[in-house]
Amino acid sequence: MDDPSRRERFETTILVHLDAAHNLARWVLRDDAAAEDVVQDASVRAFRFFDDMLGPTPKAWFMAIVRRACLDWLGRARRRGIEESYDDAKHGVAVLDAAGAAESPESLAIRSADIRQLHACLEALPREFREVLILREMEELSYREISAVVGIPIGTVMSRLARGRDQLAQRMRAPGTRKKS
Amino acid sequence: MNCDHVHKVLDAYLDGELDEATDAQLAQHLASCPGCADLLAERKELRAAIRQLPRHAAPASLRRSILRELGTVDPAFAAKRPRAVAWWQAGVLAGIAASLAFALGLWAAAPREVDLREQVIARHVASLAKPERLVTVASLDRHVVKPWFAGKLDFAPPVRDLSEHGFTLVGGRVDELAGTNAAAIVYRIRKHDITLFVSRAGDLKNAPEVATTLRGFSLVTWRSGGLEFAAISDVEPRELQRFCDLLRAPDP
Numbered sequence: 001m002d003d004p005s006r007r008e009r010f011e012t013t014i015l016v017h018l019d020a021a022h023n024l025a026r027w028v029l030r031d032d033a034a035a036e037d038v039v040q041d042a043s044v045r046a047f048r049f050f051d052d053m054l055g056p057t058p059k060a061w062f063m064a065i066v067r068r069a070c071l072d073w074l075g076r077a078r079r080r081g082i083e084e085s086y087d088d089a090k091h092g093v094a095v096l097d098a099a100g101a102a103e104s105p106e107s108l109a110i111r112s113a114d115i116r117q118l119h120a121c122l123e124a125l126p127r128e129f130r131e132v133l134i135l136r137e138m139e140e141l142s143y144r145e146i147s148a149v150v151g152i153p154i155g156t157v158m159s160r161l162a163r164g165r166d167q168l169a170q171r172m173r174a175p176g177t178r179k180k181s
Numbered sequence: 182m183n184c185d186h187v188h189k190v191l192d193a194y195l196d197g198e199l200d201e202a203t204d205a206q207l208a209q210h211l212a213s214c215p216g217c218a219d220l221l222a223e224r225k226e227l228r229a230a231i232r233q234l235p236r237h238a239a240p241a242s243l244r245r246s247i248l249r250e251l252g253t254v255d256p257a258f259a260a261k262r263p264r265a266v267a268w269w270q271a272g273v274l275a276g277i278a279a280s281l282a283f284a285l286g287l288w289a290a291a292p293r294e295v296d297l298r299e300q301v302i303a304r305h306v307a308s309l310a311k312p313e314r315l316v317t318v319a320s321l322d323r324h325v326v327k328p329w330f331a332g333k334l335d336f337a338p339p340v341r342d343l344s345e346h347g348f349t350l351v352g353g354r355v356d357e358l359a360g361t362n363a364a365a366i367v368y369r370i371r372k373h374d375i376t377l378f379v380s381r382a383g384d385l386k387n388a389p390e391v392a393t394t395l396r397g398f399s400l401v402t403w404r405s406g407g408l409e410f411a412a413i414s415d416v417e418p419r420e421l422q423r424f425c426d427l428l429r430a431p432d433p
Contacts, residue, residue, distance in 0.1 A: 040250065122231070140371040142416075
């Protein structure tokens with residue numbers, strides 16, 4: 001059953017989402033090398049099971065495989081003793097200091113100087129909030145697609161996004177990240 | 182609608198995931214409640230900021246490495262799946278299906294429809310792979326796209342501006358479907374392309390909408406006013422249905 005058009009179809013329906021897949025993996029794993037390894041494995045796995053594709057859209061199907069592979073990697077890393085928990089002292093604070101803190105305290109007022117701070121805050125967010133925010137804001141997936149990728153009901157997608165955004169806004173306003181008025 | 186309730190669904194409102202009625206109620210509340218409007222403004226600011234963050238695109242080396250490895254994947258592997266059907270079984274099944282279809286008088290209609298859907302997918306996918314070559318009029322204005330078809334086709338495909346509903350007109354091109362010329366009009370919503378194929382119908386009778394999904398694609402086909410329509414995309418069926426409803430709605 002050698003089908004040359006199968007590979008072509010895989011490239012045009014699945015591999016067009018490679019950037020999205022890599023972006024998700026990088027944000028979930030917070031590690032460049034691991035993200036590449038995981039996306040490579042997930043792509044080959046997707047190719048093997050391409051004929052069984054399910055879910056609302058090809059992109060959601062592929063992202064679900066990539067996310068699963070990320071969680072497997074994190075599980076293995078944890079067993080090896082590498083903690084998934086984010087080290088504020090190592091990453092966050094250094095970036096926050098470098099980003100400076102001269103914003104008006106009245107509103108979030110996120111300007112380009114704050115982008116690095118936002119980057120650090122988003123990286124430090126718990127994974128379950130980080131992943132839905134990336135899927136929604138950067139990859140522009142619908143609630144139904146996110147529900148399929150993460151394996152949670154659509155109502156939970158909504159509440160997770162709400163809580164994630166709340167937490168992110170709170171972190172952006174947190175003392176130490178900006179001058180007190 | 183009170184503020185507590187608004188807070189519960191504000192994110193779904195921001196994300197365009199509410200049904201029309203609730204969406205309208207919320208918009209009404211926001212217009213008269215500065216507190217909730219501020220909260221929404223903050224959410225929008227946060228969204229705009231997140232979208233400014235660098236997206237970690239796949240490095241070229243990763244893409245090359247994946248393509249290389251795909252070449253080494255044994256194509257027979259896919260055929261060894263437990264659910265796979267051996268070729269002779271497939272032949273028997275096809276035979277049974279054919280005789281059933283014949284018995285039901287579907288013989289003429291069914292295979293051609295399947296064939297047309299395959300062609301619609303193939304043409305849509307081909308245009309995704311080489312967007313710069315296939316979208317011949319890259320225009321966001323229907324007053325540019327529509328006249329462009331004049332003189333190239335012996336019918337006038339409808340072109341509508343649906344941008345206020347989130348569907349941006351990308352452009353159009355002359356394509357071919359089932360051996361006849363077809364207008365392919367490309368719209369985009371949230372990074373997903375929708376191709377609407379319009380061709381001359383062999384049959385002047387209107388035909389109702391048929392919505393299907395095939396290999397992850399959503400398809401909607403119908404016939405009206407002597408034209409054959411086929412809309413295809415990898416958006417969810419519900420979203421494509423919304424697109425078709427808007428397209429078929431009478432001009433305001």
